[in-house]
Amino acid sequence: MTTASPTKTAPGLAPAPLPATPRKGRARLRLGAGRQLRGGPFTYAALVVVGLGSVFPLYWTLVAASHDQQRVLDSPPPLVPGGRLWSNLQAAWDQAHLGKAIVNSVIVAGCITAATLFFCTLAGYAFAKMRFRGRGVLMTAVIATLTIPPQLSVVPLFMMMSDIGWSGKLESVVFPTLVGAFGVFFMRQYLLEALPYELIEAAKVDGASNIRIVWNVVLPVARPAMMVLGMLTFVQAWNDFFWPFLALNQQDPTIQVALGQLSASYTPDQSIVMAGALISTLPLLLVFVVFGKQIVGGIMAGAVKG
Amino acid sequence: MATTTPARGAYSPPPGGTGAAPHGRGTWRARLWRFDDKASPYAYIAPFFLIFGAFGLYPLLYTGWIALHRVEMTSLDRSEWVGWDNFARILQDSEFWTAVFNTFVIGVISTVPQLLVALGLAHLLNYKLRASTFWRTVILTPYATSVATAALVFALVFRADGGILNWVLHFFGAGNTDWGNGEWTSKIAISVIVIWRWTGYNALIYLAAMQAVPTDLYEAAAIDGATRWQQFRKVTIPSLRPTILFTIVISTIGSMQLFGEPLLLQGGTLGSIGGSEHQYETLSIYLFNYGWKLGHLGPAAAVAWAMLVLLLLIALINWIVGRFVRKSAA
Numbered sequence: 001m002t003t004a005s006p007t008k009t010a011p012g013l014a015p016a017p018l019p020a021t022p023r024k025g026r027a028r029l030r031l032g033a034g035r036q037l038r039g040g041p042f043t044y045a046a047l048v049v050v051g052l053g054s055v056f057p058l059y060w061t062l063v064a065a066s067h068d069q070q071r072v073l074d075s076p077p078p079l080v081p082g083g084r085l086w087s088n089l090q091a092a093w094d095q096a097h098l099g100k101a102i103v104n105s106v107i108v109a110g111c112i113t114a115a116t117l118f119f120c121t122l123a124g125y126a127f128a129k130m131r132f133r134g135r136g137v138l139m140t141a142v143i144a145t146l147t148i149p150p151q152l153s154v155v156p157l158f159m160m161m162s163d164i165g166w167s168g169k170l171e172s173v174v175f176p177t178l179v180g181a182f183g184v185f186f187m188r189q190y191l192l193e194a195l196p197y198e199l200i201e202a203a204k205v206d207g208a209s210n211i212r213i214v215w216n217v218v219l220p221v222a223r224p225a226m227m228v229l230g231m232l233t234f235v236q237a238w239n240d241f242f243w244p245f246l247a248l249n250q251q252d253p254t255i256q257v258a259l260g261q262l263s264a265s266y267t268p269d270q271s272i273v274m275a276g277a278l279i280s281t282l283p284l285l286l287v288f289v290v291f292g293k294q295i296v297g298g299i300m301a302g303a304v305k306g
Numbered sequence: 307m308a309t310t311t312p313a314r315g316a317y318s319p320p321p322g323g324t325g326a327a328p329h330g331r332g333t334w335r336a337r338l339w340r341f342d343d344k345a346s347p348y349a350y351i352a353p354f355f356l357i358f359g360a361f362g363l364y365p366l367l368y369t370g371w372i373a374l375h376r377v378e379m380t381s382l383d384r385s386e387w388v389g390w391d392n393f394a395r396i397l398q399d400s401e402f403w404t405a406v407f408n409t410f411v412i413g414v415i416s417t418v419p420q421l422l423v424a425l426g427l428a429h430l431l432n433y434k435l436r437a438s439t440f441w442r443t444v445i446l447t448p449y450a451t452s453v454a455t456a457a458l459v460f461a462l463v464f465r466a467d468g469g470i471l472n473w474v475l476h477f478f479g480a481g482n483t484d485w486g487n488g489e490w491t492s493k494i495a496i497s498v499i500v501i502w503r504w505t506g507y508n509a510l511i512y513l514a515a516m517q518a519v520p521t522d523l524y525e526a527a528a529i530d531g532a533t534r535w536q537q538f539r540k541v542t543i544p545s546l547r548p549t550i551l552f553t554i555v556i557s558t559i560g561s562m563q564l565f566g567e568p569l570l571l572q573g574g575t576l577g578s579i580g581g582s583e584h585q586y587e588t589l590s591i592y593l594f595n596y597g598w599k600l601g602h603l604g605p606a607a608a609v610a611w612a613m614l615v616l617l618l619l620i621a622l623i624n625w626i627v628g629r630f631v632r633k634s635a636a
Contacts, residue, residue, distance in 0.1 A: 039433035046430055051444040054506060057459045058447065060470065064462060073468030119353040126350035138351060145358055147555070147621075149563045151590055152614055153365030155372055155597055155607045160365065162382050176361035179354045210346035239452035241566045242590070246598060259454045260566070263461075263573045270462055277455040284450045292443035299446070299507065300514035 058281070064274040065089070072271050088275035092262065095272065097251075098279055101258035104170060105280075108244075108254055109237035111174045116233045117226050119179040124187025125218045129195060139188070145181045150243055158246060172247045173254065177237065183229055186302045190225035191218070228298030231291055235284055255280045372607035379601030392608040396596075402609070404584050405592040406616070408493065412588065413561030416497035421553055424505050425546075428512035429538065442513075445506035453566030456499050461486075461571050464495045486572045492586040499567045504560070508553050515549040516542060551628060558620055562613060565590035589613055 039047075064072045066085035071078055092098060126132070127139050161172040195218065203213045219226075241256045248257050259280050263273045288295065373392050375385040396402045427445065435441060448456065463471050464485040472482050485491045519542065527537045543550075568586045569577040578599050580587020587595075589609060597606030 037433050039430065039435045043430050043433050043435070047435075047441050050427060051441065053502070054445050054447050057456065057463065057502065058451065060463070061455065061459050064459075072462070073465070075468065075473065077468065077470045077473055119357075122350040123354050126347040130347040130350075132344075132347040135347075138355075142354065145362060147559055147617070148362065148366065149559055149613070149617070151563055151565075151593060152610045153362060153369055154593075155603050155610060156365040156368035157361065158597075159372070159377070159382050159603070160368075176357070179357050181354070181358075184351075184354055210342050214350075235450060239454075241453045242563065245566075245569075246594070256452050256454045259452075259458070260570060263454075263458055263570055264577070268573065273458055274462070277458050281451055281455050284452075285447070288443065288447060288450045292446070293439050296439065296442045296446060296510060299510050300517075 058285070061274050061277050061281070064271055065278045067271055069269050069271045072274075084271070085275070088271050089279065091269075091272045092276040092279060095265075096258045096262040096276055097253070098255065098258055098276060101253050101255040102279070104252065105238055105255040108170055108173055109234050112177050112237040113230050113233045115178040116180060116183050117230050120183030120187045120229065121219070121222050121226060122214065123179070123184045124189075125191055125195075125214060125222070127184065127188040128191040129197070129200060142181045142184050154243060154246055157243070161247060167247070168249045168252060170248075170252070170254075173240075173244045176243070177240070180233070182302070183233065186229050186232075186298075187222065187225060189302070191222060194225070195221045225298075225301075228294050228301070231287060231295050232298055232302075235287070235295075238284060369607045369610050372603060373611050375604055377603040377607075379598070379603060382603075388604065392604040393611075396605050396608050396612065401584055401587070402592060402612075405580070405587045405589045406612075408580070408584075408586060409562060409564065409588045412493050412496055412500075412564060412586070413558065415493065416500040417554070417557040417561055419497075420501045420505050421508060421550070421557065423501070424508035424553075425512055425550075427505065427509040428516055429542070431509065431513050432516045442510060445509060447506070448503045449507045451503065453503070454570060456503055457567045457570035460495065460499045460502070461573065464498075464571070486576075487582060487585070489583070489585050492571065492581055496564065496567045496571060496586055499571075500561070500564065504557070508557070511553060512546060512549060515546050519545040547631075551624075555621075555624060558624070559617065562617060562620075563590055564588045565594065569594075589616075 062085075063078055063081050065088050067078050067082040068084055068088075071082065123142075127135060127142075157176065158167070161167045161169075166172040166175075199217050199221070200213060203217050208216065239256060240254075241260070244254050244257050245260055248254060250261055253261065259273075259276050262268065262276050372385070374387065374389060376388045376391075377385045431438065431441060431445075463469055466472065466482060466484040466486065469485070471485070472480075475483070483491055485495045523541050523545070524537055527541050532540065565588065568580050568588050568591050571577065571586065572581065576582060578591065578595050580591045580595075589612070593606050593609040593613075596609060597603050
């Protein structure tokens with residue numbers, strides 16, 4: 001379709017062909033086309049500052065976790081890691097039952113992620129490609145639920161959980177978040193574009209039932225988006241604080257709740273608290289280092305909406 | 307794409323014989339087929355609505371019922387009708403109004419700078435950059451950090467004695483600031499945590515929207531002799547308006563929920579009352595304190611409903627402002 005020469009196009013960007021307009025305005029045109037501008041030294045300087053600001057608190061977590069408390073609170077504070085990291089990690093591990101907390105967090109975040117992927121893909125597919133009565137209204141309803149903060153329902157939720165006998169148990173944290181509106185919306189947006197109707201029709205002609213179509217046609221197409229949604233969901237579930245803090249108790253916490261309790265103890269040792277913070281953050285940071293590109297892409301893809 | 311079957315119409319029999327076309331063969335099968343087509347979409351979206359109904363909508367309404375009753379943490383199964391008493395109780399409590407004020411103030415001083423910085427940052431990221439993915443990932447790292455971790459690290463940074471921020475500021479001749487105990491400094495500290503965690507995320511959302519702006523708009527503006535700043539103001543910002551509105555709504559809702567940051571800034575008992583003078587007590591902290599520390603769930607539920615009313619008010623203001631902006635732009 002494009003008539004531009006295939007040789008010189010930046011990879012990844014839309015070809016953005018320069019129109020064959022009079023040469024005169026060309027220099028100015030290039031200047032005007034926002035995204036083609038190269039970043040100057042100022043741009044990089046600003047990014048470095050922001051980048052350092054983004055990373056420094058995490059670096060300082062590491063520094064504080066590797067000294068003893070006295071050194072951390074000394075007047076010229078330490079700026080490089082010290083040698084007590086291991087003993088602080090161990091102390092945090094023992095004091096706050098972090099081992100159990102991490103296992104709990106893996107279970108909670110894992111269950112939530114698996115269920116979210118399954119249910120959101122199904123619902124996203126239905127909203128994107130199936131015709132049914134009330135589709136528009138129901139989709140609006142899904143989006144509207146995004147605006148309801150969890151604070152509005154925690155009191156009865158707590159009572160319900162104690163009624164069912166789930167109070168203090170992981171179920172009370174898992175079940176309310178099994179499926180989320182964001183995920184439904186995210187999968188819908190992806191499948192709207194990625195899944196051609198022809199594929200579904202072809203499967204129908206071959207005599208496939210609806211659930212078979214989901215299994216053999218939709219899931220393979222949806223896989224990249226599911227990967228991204230899975231990571232986003234896992235991050236959210238791993239970091240969730242408010243409801244787990246109210247619902248769980250000291251004996252059986254998630255990692256975030258354990259961390260909150262560690263700092264709420266009578267005279268918390270700051271470097272041990274930081275060691276706990278480090279333990280709770282490391283798994284996610286690793287995920288970010290490995291899949292940063294996909295996560296960034298996922299957030300940006302989920303952002304563009306009609 | 308369509309190379310799999312010779313024809314796309316449903317009338318041609320499928321290749322490969324054995325499968326046999328389902329349509330029209332025997333009424334039982336045909337009916338089953340039609341039922342499958344009609345019911346499947348509802349079955350696929352049902353889990354969302356079931357879960358939301360059970361753990362979202364039902365508790366939301368139930369909150370209203372609890373707000374009119376006396377329910378204690380120590381005896382969850384007993385409740386006693388008290389009418390509007392709970393509401394009267396919180397509305398007459400000056401601490402409640404402090405919490406409303408704090409939530410509002412912290413909301414404003416965290417949301418406004420955060421979105422402005424995010425907008426500028428997105429603009430920078432929209433340039434052609436070396437290692438662009440690297441920069442995007444770096445500014446997103448705070449997003450990977452939990453509230454608890456962020457709040458605890460910043461608690462150390464903002465510490466009065468031995469806090470790293472005071473140490474840095476003393477080079478500029480500033481005396482020791484007791485961030486956590488000050489009326490305004492504590493609010494600033496909490497806003498900084500919020501800003502730190504969410505700016506990069508919002509920047510990426512803006513960046514995505516910026517990349518969706520058609521380039522010919524910029525070209526047209528350039529032909530008309532618009533400077534880069536003018537282009538940013540007259541092309542980028544208007545194109546981003548829906549996205550900006552979206553982020554404002556999301557951030558507003560988010561700031562209504564602030565809980566972990568105030569709870570852990572000073573930690574311990576101070577955290578659960580939002581500071582010695584309630585200087586950074588938010589509505590969520592107030593709710594938590596009433597319900598979980600003092601054990602009175604009735605007033606806590608009333609607080610939840612007050613939050614709902616506030617949210618609706620904010621939504622209304624948002625809507626009016628949005629209308630006004632759109633009108634004045636047209």
